[in-house]
Amino acid sequence: MNEDLPQPAHPLAPARVGAYLEHIGAARPARPDAEALRELQVRHLRTVPFENLSIHLGQDIVLEEERLVDKIVTDRRGGFCYELNGAFAALLRSLGFRVTPLQARVFGDGGRLGIPYDHVALRVETDDGTGPWLADVGFGDHALHPIQLDVRTEQDDPCGRFRFREAPQGDLDLLRDGSRQFRLDLRPRVLADFRAGSWYHRTSPDSHFTRSLICSRRTEDGRVTLRDHTLITTVRGERHEEELGGDAEVLAAYRDHFGITLGQRPSRRPALTA
Template sequence: MEVTAYLDRIGYHGPHEATAETLRMLHAAHAFAVPFENLDIHLGRTISLDPASLFDKIVRRRRGGYCFELNGLFALLLERLGFSVRHLMARVLWGQTEVGPLSHRVLLVETGGERWIADVGFGGNGLIAAIPLAAGHEERQYADRFRVTTVEQGEDRSESRRGYRQEYRLDCLVKDVWEPMYSFTAESYLPVDYTYANYFHSHSPESLFTQKRLCTKPTPNGRIILQNRALKIRHDGQSQTEALKTPEAYRAMLADHFGIALSDHELSACFGERVETNG
């Protein structure tokens, strides 16, 4: 972990002390600089969660990633700066009609006697800044509004898990309706838990990430979303969608909006069909 290189990658020039203010500033810098994207899956590459691989991809090669990658590397940065980080798993509710598995990596950060949820790897209307883990808390973050609520559940009699099984939910306000994003508890998870979930998301034909090429990043006034060859730009509550009809338009869009540069081979694979995976 080269802290200076990481901070340069996200354009952060603020304080380094492990405070709530620093956490929120780091989180926002990361969200605005590093896109959520799954293009490597469609390039047939293994999604490695090894710290050195994550650093090389996101910092040195200036790419993005999805939750297991982005939150995994962000956690290492926070720990290096002196924050206490707990690794959580969340159940995605956004756009779901059925109850799904725990499949999203989230971070719980403790500083100054307070607990915060940090998540720089949610591809929908994700957080821009860390948010306090406090039931009933509601706040606006640039163009979006979020709230934290609690979820009723049965009693957990496990002594070792007492105090960590309260279930929370993160919501986002969409057209005056609170839409649930995901639910989670404060229970810690191990690296192997993410390895299994990461393998499913990057290999299974049932995974959204193998079905669609995705790239998204927030802006101060909205969000930029790429889904396959359709580019959608939300700005001040209005949306505009453009079909990218040529590889050249696709390449220019990735460079201009997401800072991603593709070789000719990569462009062909991302614009067209998925190439064979390497297992």
């Protein structure tokens, strides 16, 4: 990590914390303990969608905590991992949690690892002697609850069984139901460290974010996803797909299922090739 990079921003102003909590339907916790962390993560996942619409709408993505919180709370949008976990870190830190961003590389096809700074997750310490915890609201379909970082046995979650396994150079592989999800580097980072990863994922033709449109959110009994013009709903394990028609129908789906009001329908933009 570059020691000259800016350190984490100051806690959010109380009014902004209140607005953030109101948006995700959460009460201000009495203390920064594991129970509060779990509640905040669940409510965040059920309210704020994982989406890459800014990439295809030609909108800038700035990895600064205040800007990311504005996008979620004021603009009623979501984002991809750098945005969602960046904003969530600001909220948690403002509520008294000790938060450290960690970089991870995602396992792709054939077990191939992605680029460095492929994903950002959060190490969170609470005041009740439990943890440390891995909190993550930016990995799409993932664990609903935080996962204990120091535990090497399987941990049950509504979304599967998760386990950390030792990896080379002191890293950890996170497995879900036996399948490797990402390789976690335990060295502390700051949000600015992820600028190059963010730039790659929103510009490279090799990035899956430039090749598809995705907007997805946890629900109380499953998940709802809009992939391009296909609406996918999963309820208690049963999956249903519906092909949407024109622009009005797609824009209505963004509004009704994700709370996102857009002036134009996103369309896939060609990635940069220079």
